[in-house]
Structures are given as structure tokens and as C-alpha cells.
Amino acid sequence: MWLQLIQGRMSNLGHSNHSTNWRRWLRCLCVLGTLFAGKQSLYAQSSEEAVDIDFLFHYYEQDGNHSAVTGGIGTEELSDIASNIIVNIPLDSVRRFGIHTHVNHYSSASTDNIDSYISSASSVDNHFTLNLEYEKTFSDGHQSLGGNVGGGLESDYISTSFGASWWRENAESSRSLTVTAKAYLDTWIVIFPEELRAPGLVSVPTNKRRSFHVSASWAQVVNPRLQTALTLETVFQQGLLSTPFHRVYFGDLVELPTIERLPMMRWKIPLGIRAHYFANDWLVLRGSYRMYWDSFSIFGQTLSADIPIKFSPFFSVYPFYRFHFQTAARYFAPHGEHLETAEFYSSDYDLSGFVSHKFGLGLNYAPLNGIFSFRTSPQGATNTLRQLNMRGGYYLRSDGLRAWTVSLGFGIRR
Amino acid sequence: MKMSQPTTNRFRIAFTYLKQLCLLFLPLCLLVLASCQTVRPYERMYLNDADMALKLRQIEGYETNIHAYREGAAGANGGKAGGGCGCN
Numbered sequence: 280m281w282l283q284l285i286q287g288r289m290s291n292l293g294h295s296n297h298s299t300n301w302r303r304w305l306r307c308l309c310v311l312g313t314l315f316a317g318k319q320s321l322y323a324q325s326s327e328e329a330v331d332i333d334f335l336f337h338y339y340e341q342d343g344n345h346s347a348v349t350g351g352i353g354t355e356e357l358s359d360i361a362s363n364i365i366v367n368i369p370l371d372s373v374r375r376f377g378i379h380t381h382v383n384h385y386s387s388a389s390t391d392n393i394d395s396y397i398s399s400a401s402s403v404d405n406h407f408t409l410n411l412e413y414e415k416t417f418s419d420g421h422q423s424l425g426g427n428v429g430g431g432l433e434s435d436y437i438s439t440s441f442g443a444s445w446w447r448e449n450a451e452s453s454r455s456l457t458v459t460a461k462a463y464l465d466t467w468i469v470i471f472p473e474e475l476r477a478p479g480l481v482s483v484p485t486n487k488r489r490s491f492h493v494s495a496s497w498a499q500v501v502n503p504r505l506q507t508a509l510t511l512e513t514v515f516q517q518g519l520l521s522t523p524f525h526r527v528y529f530g531d532l533v534e535l536p537t538i539e540r541l542p543m544m545r546w547k548i549p550l551g552i553r554a555h556y557f558a559n560d561w562l563v564l565r566g567s568y569r570m571y572w573d574s575f576s577i578f579g580q581t582l583s584a585d586i587p588i589k590f591s592p593f594f595s596v597y598p599f600y601r602f603h604f605q606t607a608a609r610y611f612a613p614h615g616e617h618l619e620t621a622e623f624y625s626s627d628y629d630l631s632g633f634v635s636h637k638f639g640l641g642l643n644y645a646p647l648n649g650i651f652s653f654r655t656s657p658q659g660a661t662n663t664l665r666q667l668n669m670r671g672g673y674y675l676r677s678d679g680l681r682a683w684t685v686s687l688g689f690g691i692r693r
Numbered sequence: 694m695k696m697s698q699p700t701t702n703r704f705r706i707a708f709t710y711l712k713q714l715c716l717l718f719l720p721l722c723l724l725v726l727a728s729c730q731t732v733r734p735y736e737r738m739y740l741n742d743a744d745m746a747l748k749l750r751q752i753e754g755y756e757t758n759i760h761a762y763r764e765g766a767a768g769a770n771g772g773k774a775g776g777g778c779g780c781n
Contacts, residue, residue, distance in 0.1 A: 337755040341763075361755060408777070431777050438777045453732055463776030490776025494769070498747050501729050503736040508747040509722065512768045514775050550714055551769035552721065553747055557739035565744070570714060571766035579766030587744040595744055605766050630765045641752070645743060668752045676763070684759070688752040 328369065331665075335363040335688040337383075343628075343680035348389040348472075350526040350536055351614035351626030355680060359385040373418070379410040379429075393524045394473045406433045410440070422447045427461075438465040442492075453500040463490040470524045471538060481523075481538050488518035504557040514547040527624045528615045539625045541610060546574040563587040563595075571605070577630065579605035585641070593646045599672070600638045607632035628678050639672030649692065662693040 343355035361383035368376045383406045391402035410429030417423065423446045431438035442461030448454065465488040475481045494512035501507060525539035551569040558564055564586055571579040585599035608630040610623040617624040644650070649663035668688040675681050732740065739745060749757060749771050757772030768774030 333751060335752060335755065339755075339759060363755070365751070406778075429777075433778075436778075440777055451731065452737075453729070465776060465778075488776065492768075492774055492776075499725060499729060500732050500740060501725055503730070503732050504739050506740055506745065506747055507725055509718070510769045510771075512774060514768060516775055545775075547768060547774060549766065549769035549774065550718065552718065555745045555747060557742065557745060563742070563744045567770065569766075569769050570717070571768070573765070575765070577765040579764070581766065589744070592742075597744075603760070603764060603766070605764060608765060629763055635764065637756075641750075643743070643750070668750070670750075670752050670756075672756065674759075674763075680763070682759075682763070684756060686752050686755060 329692045330369070331365075331367040331690060331692050333363075333365040333367075333688060333690040335365070335686065337361040337363075337684060337686045339682065339684040341674075341680060341682035343676070343678065345626075345628040345631075345678055345680070346389040346392065347522065347525040347539070347625070347627035347629070348392045350528040351628065353392060354388045356388040357385060359383055373416045375414045375416075377410075377412040377414070377427075379408075379412070381408040382406070393470060404434050407431065408438075414444075421450065421452070435468045435470055436465055438463055440464070455498045457494075457496045457498070459492070459494050459496075461492045463488075463492075465490070465518075467519055467523075469519075472524055472526050472536070474535065475538060483519055483521070483523050483538075484543065485519050488516065488520065490514060490516045506555055508553045510549075510551045510553070512547075512549050512551075514545075514549075516545045516547075518543060520545055521625065522627070525625065525627055527617055527626050529617050529619050530615060537624075539627065540623050541575070541625060542623055544574070548572050561589045563589070565597075575608035575610060575630065577605055577608050579603065587643070594642075594644045596640065596642045598638070598640050601636070603635045603637075605632060628680070631678060633677045635674065635676040637672050637674040639670065641668070641670035643668050660693050662691050664689060665692045666690045 337360070339357075339359040339361070341355060341357050344353065345351055346353040346355045361381065364378075364380045366378040368378075370376055384403065385406070386403045388402070390404065393402075408429060408431040410427055412425060412427035414423055414425035425444045425446075427440075427442050427444075429440045431440075440461060440463045442459060444457065444459040446455060446457045448456075467486045467488070469483055469486050471481055492512065492514050494510060496508055496510040498506065498508040520543065521539040521541035523538050526536040527539050528536045549569055549571040551567060553565075553567040555566075556564045564584070566584045567582075569579075569581040571577070571581070581601065581603045583599070583601035585597045587595040587597040589595045608625065610621075610625050611628075611630045611632075612624065612626065613631075614626055617626070643666070645666035649665040650667060652661050652663045654661055666689065668686070670686045670688075671684065673681075673683045754772060757770060758778075761767035761773040761775070762778070
């Protein structure tokens with residue numbers, strides 16, 4: 280309502296003479312000042328009534344020389360273009376329905392090499408996911424319960440997922456606990472490398488994989504400028520965890536490769552801490568640290584920081600940096616270094632020991648009353664472009680993989 | 694029942710990991726709890742700022758998924774941690 284009132288005032292300005300304009304501008308500024316003082320309550324009120332639609336577009340490109348498809352050597356060139364549409368529909372003041380759609384189209388040299396040794400980024404594939412979620416906030420406003428179902432589809436697998444979440448905060452809104460659980464049921468179309476497709480040459484015990492996630496996140500306000508969160512997650516996976524079209528080469532004595540083999544079960548235990556500090560009127564410090572362990576013997580540590588510099592309360596630019604270190608999975612060895620006697624083996628460099636760095640820049644522009652408003656038809660509802668986000672980053676891994684990504688996002692409220 | 698050598702090693706590694714977690718995070722949690730103040734609604738101007746939200750930005754979700762594909766370690770950051778894709 281307040282938003283519409285301001286927009287009404289702003290649109291009226293165009294039809295007035297200069298002196299009236301000044302008075303209206305002053306009135307507008309007073310209203311904006313009042314709103315700025317209590318901007319969160321305004322946001323909460325308007326978001327309860329309006330439908331939010333967010334559009335996100337991404338482009339990603341990578342290149343390296345350790346493709347798992349060709350046994351740890353060969354091009355990893357890949358490009359991916361992706362889009363997300365996220366619709367958030369308030370059903371009433373306590374119930375919300377969300378629709379998340381994701382589509383990506385990628386071109387991958389390594390996928391092309393399942394059938395051929397000629398390296399070219401020519402094989403293409405598409406990936407679709409759809410997730411529906413429902414959330415209800417209870418009457419005291421300090422507790423909510425939600426559920427979600429979804430599915431994913433790619434040329435060689437189909438996935439269904441379902442989950443639930445529970446959130447509770449104390450009366451002062453200074454401490455909250457979020458517990459989420461999610462299960463993914465995936466089925467693969469098993470594709471073997473070209474030279475291993477003769478009947479009986481290789482096999483896998485199942486084409487199914489199940490993944491179960493449980494996470495608990497505790498958020499705590501420390502003082503008026505600092506808040507922290509601690510997240511513990513446990514993931515249990517069972518079924519086909521290897522990728523059958525990943526080749527593995529043994530020592531020089533064996534010429535024909537075999538397919539990657541990994542255990543049928545995997546535990547992952549990541550633990551993360553996040554702290555955000557509003558240093559002064561123009562600087563925010565956001566940092567996070569994660570420690571990770573899994574049953575493949577990968578131990579990882581990730582440190583990331585971004586520093587939003589606020590040019591106004593609604594416009595910020597943030598440089599970011601992320602550092603990641605991990606030890607190799609016990610089943611990993613480079614091309615031609617595996618022993619035939621081993622039970623499990625992989626030459627996938629994503630499971631190798633490495634250090635990675637990522638850095639880049641992002642910007643976020645979200646004025647209180649939106650960037651501009653428009654109508655799709657004369658009698659139609661008013662749509663407001665409420666925010667604009669951009670982000671670009673460069674990623675480099677110590678094994679030689681290089682990647683860069685750009686993202687653009689904007690949100691519409693109607 | 695006697696456990697095999699690799700299984701024993703795995704438990705030993707897991708135990709070491711949990712010990713490290715406790716050593717690092719427990720004092721940190723105690724420190725945070727001990728220094729907590731009561732923040733009144735009119736003092737929440739900074740906490741309610743969009744850049745202070747204790748989660749990843751929506752635009753970062755895609756990059757978080759890429760990290761899950763390109764790195765063995767994933768999770769505890771609001772992103773994908775395994776399953777639902779043709780990756781590990």
C-alpha cells in the first residue's frame with residue numbers, strides 16, 4: 280500500500296507545474312525518509328501481498344586438461360548457459376507457495392569423448408529441474424514449517440526429490456534454528472565408453488542412487504552489527520556413485536581401460552560457520568568457513584569472504600574471494616597409475632587433492648520503491664522491477680583447470 | 694566382530710576430524726554465546742540490511758552448484774551437496 284502510494288505520488292509529478300513539483304518532491308522525500316527509518320517493516324508488508332518473480336541467467340566456461348572421461352588426460356572444455364525462474368506466491372499472510380525452474384544447456388568436450396577420442400566441445404545436453412515448495416508460518420510468527428517436491432531430467436538420468444524444513448526463532452528474533460531434510464532418488468541410463476560396450480565386458484551393480492541430506496543451522500545475533508550462523512549437514516548416499524563413462528587406465532601392461540569404480544556408499548559431513556559484520560555505514564564484512572570430511576577420505580577446508588561497499592543504502596558493490604583446499608580421495612590416482620589389484624579406482628580430478636581460488640566482483644541494486652514500474656496492459660496490475668544483481672568470477676584450480684562465470688539477476692514484484 | 698584394517702582407519706580419521714571440529718568450533722560457539730547482547734527492534738537497522746542476510750545470495754546458487762561438481766567437498770552452505778544430478 281505504501282509502495283503504491285509513493286508510486287502514485289511519483290507518477291503525479293509529471294503532470295504538475297514547477298512550484299507544485301517542488302512541494303510534492305519535498306513531501307515525497309519526507310515519506311521516503313519515514314520509510315527508510317522503518318524499511319524492514321515496509322518490505323515485510325509489501326512482500327506479504329505481492330508475487331515476486333526472480334529471473335537469473337548464468338554463463339559458465341571452463342577448460343583444463345584432466346578429463347575423467349579420457350582417464351585423467353584430455354580436454355575438460357565445457358560451456359554452460361543456464362536460467363532460473365523463481366516464483367514466490369503468498370497465498371495469505373501465513374502461507375506461501377514457491378515454484379523454482381531451472382534449465383541449462385551445455386556443450387562438453389569430455390561428454391563427446393565417450394564415443395570418440397577426438398577432442399572437441401561438440402557434445403550438447405540439456406538439464407531441466409522443477410521444484411515446488413509450500414511453507415506455512417504459525418500464528419506467533421516465530422515458527423514455520425515447509426515441504427517441497429521436485430524433479431530433474433537430463434539425457435542420461437532422471438531424478439525425483441522431496442524434503443521438509445522447520446524453522447523456529449525466539450521471541451526476540453535474536454536466535455533461530457532451521458532443520459531441513461531432503462532426499463534425492465536418481466536413476467541413471469548407464470552409458471559405457473565406446474570400446475567397453477561389448478556384452479559382459481564391464482557391468483555396474485545398479486543404475487540407482489539415493490541421497491539423503493539432513494542439516495541443522497543455528498543463527499545468532501551477537502550485537503546490533505554482528506550476526507553468525509553455524510550449520511552442520513550430514514549426507515548419506517547409496518547406489519551408483521561412480522560414473523560409468525569415466526575411463527580408468529592401469530599400469531603400462533594393460534592397454535584396454537576399464538570404467539571408474541567407487542564404493543556404493545558415501546557419507547559426507549560438512550560443517551560451516553558464517554559471520555556478517557556491518558562495520559560502518561558503507562562497509563559490510565561477510566565471511567564463511569567450512570570444514571568437510573567424507574568416507575572417501577576427502578578432507579576439505581573452504582574460506583570465503585565478500586565485502587559489500589555501500590554507495591547508498593540500496594546500491595552496493597562487493598569484491599569476493601574464495602579459497603578451497605582438499606585432500607585426494609583414497610581411490611584417486613592419475614592416468615596410468617592405478618593398480619589392477621585395487622577394488623576401487625577413479626581418475627576424476629574433482630576427487631584429487633588440490634587448492635582452488637576464486638575471485639570476482641558483484642553488484643546489487645535494490646531501491647526501496649523499485650527501479651521502475653510498468654504495466655503489461657492498460658488495465659493490468661502494476662509490475663515493479665525491484666532489484667538488479669550482477670556478478671562475475673574467475674576460478675582457478677591447482678591442477679590447471681580454469682573457469683569463469685557471469686550471472687545476471689533481476690526481480691519483479693506484481 | 695573384528696573390523697577390517699581400512700574400516701578401522703576410516704573410523705580413526707573420522708574421530709580425528711570430529712576432534713578437530715570440537716577443538717575449533719566449541720570455543721568459538723562459547724565465545725559467541727558469551728558475548729551476545731539483547732538487540733531491540735529499533736536497533737536492528739543494520740541487521741535487517743539485505744547484505745547482512747545469513748545466507749548465500751540468490752545469484753550465488755549457480756556457482757555453489759558448480760563447486761559441488763568441480764570439488765569433492767560440498768554442503769553446509771545452502772547449496773547442493775550430492776544427488777539430483779549426473780555428478781557425485
